[in-house]
Amino acid sequence: MGSKAAVVVFGEAEPKRIFRDSAVIDRVKSQRLAEMVLGATLHEADFLALDLALWPDSGMVCAASLPEYEVVCSRELARRQPSELTEWISQVASGRDAYAVFMHSAEDWGAFAIWSDGRLVRSLSVSPDSGVIEDVGERLAFEVPFWEGENSVRSGVGYSLPFHPIDFGNEALREFFGFILEGREDESCVDPEEVEIPAFRAV
Numbered sequence: 001m002g003s004k005a006a007v008v009v010f011g012e013a014e015p016k017r018i019f020r021d022s023a024v025i026d027r028v029k030s031q032r033l034a035e036m037v038l039g040a041t042l043h044e045a046d047f048l049a050l051d052l053a054l055w056p057d058s059g060m061v062c063a064a065s066l067p068e069y070e071v072v073c074s075r076e077l078a079r080r081q082p083s084e085l086t087e088w089i090s091q092v093a094s095g096r097d098a099y100a101v102f103m104h105s106a107e108d109w110g111a112f113a114i115w116s117d118g119r120l121v122r123s124l125s126v127s128p129d130s131g132v133i134e135d136v137g138e139r140l141a142f143e144v145p146f147w148e149g150e151n152s153v154r155s156g157v158g159y160s161l162p163f164h165p166i167d168f169g170n171e172a173l174r175e176f177f178g179f180i181l182e183g184r185e186d187e188s189c190v191d192p193e194e195v196e197i198p199a200f201r202a203v
Contacts, residue, residue: 002105003166003181004055005173006078008089010096011069016178018069019050019190027198029065034200036092037061037074042200050192051181053199055104062197071197078102081134082113082123090118099176103169110169112176126168128160142175143168 009015027044035042038061045060053062053073062073070092079085082100089098095117102125103110111125111134122137145151146163151171153159170180179190 003103003170004105005073005101005103005169005181006075007054007071007073007102007177008077008085008098008100009069009071009177010093010098012096013068014097015069015099015176016188018066018071018177019192019195020178023066023068025198026065029070030063030198031200033065033070033072033092034061034063034074034198037063037072037076038202041203043203045199045201047196048199050179050195050197053197054181054192056199057201060199060201062199064197073197078104080109080111080125080127080130082111082125083120083134083136085113086115086118086120089115093118101169101172101176103166105166108165110165110172112169112172126161126165128165131160140175142171146171 009018031042031044048062055075056062056073058075064071079102093115098115100113109127113123114121120136122140123134125133127133146168149162151163151167153164170183174180174189178188179192
């Protein structure tokens with residue numbers, strides 16, 4: 001399956017523990033959140049494990065409204081330039097921070113972004129074919145080892161980046177949300193197969 005993700009999390013604080021702490025999901029608010037993505041009436045289809053919910057089928061949105069955070073996953077959100085989402089993020093966030101990770105292993109592309117109070121703080125999008133697609137704001141601490149060559153591509157003859165976008169995307173998932181899809185887990189990582197998110201499909 002590889003690593004595929006299109007996830008945005010809204011909250012008042014850094015969401016690294018969001019999937020570790022048990023919390024009741026508000027199904028009504030979750031459906032409203034999902035409908036804001038597609039702009040259509042949806043009905044609840046089922047629950048999906050987080051590793052699958054990160055890249056749901058076309059026409060489906062996975063969303064969870066929790067007491068401190070809201071999570072939404074949809075391939076409709078995936079942008080090679082995450083800054084294009086700023087207006088939508090500002091509307092949905094209502095003053096909260098937002099964290100996003102987008103990647104698709106078949107396209108060898110990865111991106112992440114952070115917004116604060118509706119303003120884009122940091123965005124990075126990379127692929128070996130296009131190089132650096134978007135680079136806005138100051139680099140975060142977790143990025144530094146990648147740019148300094150500590151995670152270089154082993155078979156990187158002619159590779160246009162100093163690291164693999166999917167490795168980078170998984171590290172962004174770990175940094176922001178406390179789990180990974182591929183790579184080396186540590187004691188802080190949640191198993192994404194053990195977390196479930198409501199899925200909503202167009203009527």
